[in-house]
Amino acid sequence: DAMVIQNPRYQVTQFGKPVTLSCSQTLNHNVMYWYQQKSSQAPKLLFHYYDKDFNNEADTPDNFQSRRPNTSFCFLDIRSPGLGDTAMYLCASGQGVRETQYFGPGTRLLVL
Amino acid sequence: DQQVKQNSPSLSVQEGRISILNCDYTNSMFDYFLWYKKYPAEGPTFLISISSIKDKNEDGRFTVFLNKSAKHLSLHIVPSQPGDSAVYFCAASARGATNKLIFGTGTLLAVQP
Numbered sequence: 001d002a003m004v005i006q007n008p009r010y011q012v013t014q015f016g017k018p019v020t021l022s023c024s025q026t027l028n029h030n031v032m033y034w035y036q037q038k039s040s041q042a043p044k045l046l047f048h049y050y051d052k053d054f055n056n057e058a059d060t061p062d063n064f065q066s067r068r069p070n071t072s073f074c075f076l077d078i079r080s081p082g083l084g085d086t087a088m089y090l091c092a093s094g095q096g097v098r099e100t101q102y103f104g105p106g107t108r109l110l111v112l
Numbered sequence: 113d114q115q116v117k118q119n120s121p122s123l124s125v126q127e128g129r130i131s132i133l134n135c136d137y138t139n140s141m142f143d144y145f146l147w148y149k150k151y152p153a154e155g156p157t158f159l160i161s162i163s164s165i166k167d168k169n170e171d172g173r174f175t176v177f178l179n180k181s182a183k184h185l186s187l188h189i190v191p192s193q194p195g196d197s198a199v200y201f202c203a204a205s206a207r208g209a210t211n212k213l214i215f216g217t218g219t220l221l222a223v224q225p
Contacts (some may be wrong), residue, residue, distance in 0.1 A: 004155065042114070042201070044215075057212075090156070094211075100146075100161075101213065102157075103148075105153060105155045106155055
């Protein structure tokens with residue numbers, strides 16, 4: 001089945017130790033998104049790629065970076081995680097503007 | 113500043129009855145609204161959407177109503193089924209920022225058999 005896959009599902013890292021979260025989609029969508037969802041809060045868009053065009057949200061910390069080497073894959077790099085970065089990270093893909101976003105199951109990140 | 117608000121963290125309904133989930137928004141630039149459903153350990157899945165040119169959209173047991181003057185939308189599920197038990201997120205996007213969804217905090221719906 002076509003879908004959005006995220007790896008790993010759970011990640012524990014130490015304060016300041018870089019971590020990379022992975023997302024892949026088999027839907028051949030041209031847009032990929034990364035959201036951060038903290039406990040009991042709304043998912044919050046960090047950035048998205050429209051094809052190779054990177055779009056960063058104004059309030060996304062510099063600590064968070066992303067790479068999209070090809071249509072299928074997108075990575076979230078957290079260069080120096082802080083305790084406040086503990087959250088669920090959701091990846092989504094969509095075909096274009098105003099199209100439905102399809103979400104992966106998320107990666108739960110714990111920073112100790 | 114939360115632009116999309118779901119003020120009820122949880123809702124419990126009997127099987128077969130109507131579930132009504134509410135959502136309020138503050139940004140008058142929002143012109144497209146969506147509901148997503150999320151089961152534990154899964155990502156949110158799209159349920160239904162409505163454009164601001166409409167005031168109602170129906171898909172089977174699910175109907176979304178939009179009241180633009182009140183900046184309010186609601187999701188009606190009739191009849192409710194135990195399988196509908198999940199977290200429901202309201203989301204909105206604005207003209208000119210069409211790839212960006214602003215989500216509410218979600219409402220946990222429990223449908224009791």
